[in-house]
Amino acid sequence: xxxEDNIKLDKRLLGLQLKLGxxxxxxxxxxxNVEKRHVQLITDITELEKRVRSxxxxxDKIIIKSVGYVLTIFTGLASFVYIxxxxxxMSIK
Amino acid sequence: MKTILFVDDEKLIVQSFRELLEMxxxxxxxxxxxxxSKSCGKDTLHxxxxxxxxxxxxxxxxxxxSGIDIANKLxxxxxxxxxxxxxxxxxxxxxxxxxxxxxxxxxNVSYYNKLDDNxxxxxxxxxxxxxx
Numbered sequence: 001x002x003x004e005d006n007i008k009l010d011k012r013l014l015g016l017q018l019k020l021g022x023x024x025x026x027x028x029x030x031x032x033n034v035e036k037r038h039v040q041l042i043t044d045i046t047e048l049e050k051r052v053r054s055x056x057x058x059x060d061k062i063i064i065k066s067v068g069y070v071l072t073i074f075t076g077l078a079s080f081v082y083i084x085x086x087x088x089x090m091s092i093k
Numbered sequence: 094m095k096t097i098l099f100v101d102d103e104k105l106i107v108q109s110f111r112e113l114l115e116m117x118x119x120x121x122x123x124x125x126x127x128x129x130s131k132s133c134g135k136d137t138l139h140x141x142x143x144x145x146x147x148x149x150x151x152x153x154x155x156x157x158x159s160g161i162d163i164a165n166k167l168x169x170x171x172x173x174x175x176x177x178x179x180x181x182x183x184x185x186x187x188x189x190x191x192x193x194x195x196x197x198x199x200x201n202v203s204y205y206n207k208l209d210d211n212x213x214x215x216x217x218x219x220x221x222x223x224x225x
Contacts (some may be wrong), residue, residue, distance in 0.1 A: 007116065014113040015213065021106035022207030025181025026153070031105050 134158025177194035
């Protein structure tokens with residue numbers, strides 16, 4: 001059972017919808033088209049979010065790989081320097 | 094049972110108007126026939142061939158068939174039909190001028206602009222007054 005306040009509120013809302021419809025008629029904008037565009041924009045935003053997340057994941061992978069390569073190169077270089085150092089040390093002896 | 098015909102290509106207006114009219118009427122004495130699809134003008138022309146509305150509320154500018162065309166057909170089929178023209182356009186528009194000419198040359202024809210304050214209240218009041 002609707003209270004009197006609810007009925008008044010419903011009537012006010014319907015009145016506002018009718019006013020909005022009137023303004024839309026004047027601007028030649030169809031609410032249906034606005035709704036379609038709204039749905040399309042939400043879909044586009046969701047798609048963009050997915051792409052950004054995918055780029056972030058790829059970037060994380062690249063950073064981890066780069067760190068791995070840098071560490072490998074440093075370890076290699078350190079080993080090389082250590083070997084050279086030992087060779088020089090042995091040849092001096 | 095009185096039949097009200099409401100034709101407008103803006104769905105929001107048709108749905109809201111129907112709900113508000115039903116709420117304001119309260120007598121359940123109204124049969125509200127609405128047309129709002131892209132072909133609403135054509136559908137209405139077909140409908141009025143077999144049905145006589147007690148009051149017809151017509152948006153002037155529709156897709157293809159205009160409110161003026163529907164009014165002309167109503168006038169040609171029925172005697173002195175009660176017609177309410179609706180528009181959201183400027184009053185200098187050719188179609189609106191045609192509607193105003195029709196008001197001058199025919200009885201029971203009126204006009205409301207959807208940009209006016211509370212246009213819907215005036216139409217609902219008119220419908221309730223005329224159908225009591």
